[in-house]
Amino acid sequence: MRLLTHNMLASNVRGATTGYPLKLEASNWCTKEVELNADFIRGLLPKIDWRALVAATRALGLPDLLPDEQPPEEEIFAKGAADVEGSAIRRIHHALLEIHVQQGSLTCPDTNRSFPIDKGIPNMMLHEDEV
Amino acid sequence: MPRPEFQAPPDVFYNESEARKYTTSSRIIEIQSRISERALELLALPNDGVPKLLLDIGCGSGLSGETLTEHGHHWIGYDISKSMLDVALERETEGDLLLADMGQGLGLRPGVIDGAISISAVQWLCNADKSSHDPRARLKAFFGSLYRCLARGARVVLQFYADNVKQSEMIVTFAMRAGFAGGVVVDWPHSSKAKKSYLVLTCGPPSINTSLPKGKGENGEMCSDDDDESSDEDGDRTVGIYERNRAKKKQKTKKNGKGKDWLLKKKEQMRRRGHDVPADTKYTGRKRKSYF
Numbered sequence A: 001m002r003l004l005t006h007n008m009l010a011s012n013v014r015g016a017t018t019g020y021p022l023k024l025e026a027s028n029w030c031t032k033e034v035e036l037n038a039d040f041i042r043g044l045l046p047k048i049d050w051r052a053l054v055a056a057t058r059a060l061g062l063p064d065l066l067p068d069e070q071p072p073e074e075e076i077f078a079k080g081a082a083d084v085e086g087s088a089i090r091r092i093h094h095a096l097l098e099i100h101v102q103q104g105s106l107t108c109p110d111t112n113r114s115f116p117i118d119k120g121i122p123n124m125m126l127h128e129d130e131v
Numbered sequence B: 001m002p003r004p005e006f007q008a009p010p011d012v013f014y015n016e017s018e019a020r021k022y023t024t025s026s027r028i029i030e031i032q033s034r035i036s037e038r039a040l041e042l043l044a045l046p047n048d049g050v051p052k053l054l055l056d057i058g059c060g061s062g063l064s065g066e067t068l069t070e071h072g073h074h075w076i077g078y079d080i081s082k083s084m085l086d087v088a089l090e091r092e093t094e095g096d097l098l099l100a101d102m103g104q105g106l107g108l109r110p111g112v113i114d115g116a117i118s119i120s121a122v123q124w125l126c127n128a129d130k131s132s133h134d135p136r137a138r139l140k141a142f143f144g145s146l147y148r149c150l151a152r153g154a155r156v157v158l159q160f161y162a163d164n165v166k167q168s169e170m171i172v173t174f175a176m177r178a179g180f181a182g183g184v185v186v187d188w189p190h191s192s193k194a195k196k197s198y199l200v201l202t203c204g205p206p207s208i209n210t211s212l213p214k215g216k217g218e219n220g221e222m223c224s225d226d227d228d229e230s231s232d233e234d235g236d237r238t239v240g241i242y243e244r245n246r247a248k249k250k251q252k253t254k255k256n257g258k259g260k261d262w263l264l265k266k267k268e269q270m271r272r273r274g275h276d277v278p279a280d281t282k283y284t285g286r287k288r289k290s291y292f
């Protein structure tokens, strides 16, 4: 599971109000390189919940990857930024698309129902009485 | 052999060996990728070269999603069969995978997804695999959650195999009720084998952009598939293509029959699945005299 997916995912277990953000815990994660596409990030950014994304990176033990507040778009999409090591857009790209949580869990903030992540796949199946 | 939907629930039917068989059949790979290409074409994403965030619902082992990847898109795949997802992992599918039941709703934040496809999967929602399953409630949960997670104006293309007209109508009805505009595009309607139905939906009120595209082969020309005698029957069955001679279900009857209550329950169940069932009357399930 990428953090992009984590950022979109909510729990729809019975009793949840928004079911968002799911609290991430990870015992194992890895990274896989993906080509950066600034236009994709530009389209995506307005839909990203920044606080949830930052919380997710910190849950993985990466306190410095992203700042508390989202940098201004002029900075993120400044000309040539994508080619600069450590630039905001590179970090955002890395956080959203290159990190894969392998083992861990997602916990619904409203109900505390926890969904296991096994081999990178969150198990979001509900029991009959949770629908 | 009956269609897969009549044999077992999807998570049981697509077990390890079936998942592997499915994904190693070159015939299935070819059919699924052809359908996926067509679905992507019908999705009519803006031609701006910018990758989109899409869903593949009932993604299975990733055959349909691979088409999305080839076109540069990112996708999140939903499937209820762990075995199918395991094969997707082995194949190092690019998409992010979720083990989830679409009939329970998709569980995504509102308005964040750019579009969705579903290939040969939604007909499963017409089944009641557990006594607690109500196909209507599951279709409602599915389409409602799908509508909510899409950005306004986003499109969905769902290719499906309905068992009969009623099932197809039931699927379309629940899509419309959720707020979608659109309808079914049928490719190769005159061919028993190549015929494919795509439910093409737009999120939001109807507009100029929501007029339905034309199906292929509407004017009677035939698809080259029809001459293909080398077809792998086994493959057709696994995907759920209309079979020509479905085996009759074995009848298990007690000596005195099953009784009226059982019959009424069964009829109601069939109705809920969208089958045409005669109305219940005082004659329903009555004892029959034996004549010699």
Ligand SMILES: C[S@@+](CC[C@H](N)C(=O)[O-])C[C@H]1O[C@@H](n2cnc3c(N)ncnc32)[C@H](O)[C@@H]1O
Residues within 6 Å of the ligand: B010, B011, B014, B032, B057, B058, B059, B060, B061, B062, B063, B064, B078, B079, B080, B081, B084, B100, B101, B102, B103, B118, B119, B120, B121, B124, B125, B238, B239, B240
């Ligand atoms: C014929 S396969 C198609 C897989 C893939 N889309 C392809 O084109 O190869 C149908 C898939 O739908 C999945 N499916 C059936 N019911 C489902 C449900 N309720 N929720 C999620 N997936 C489901 C099955 O597990 C199976 O993997």
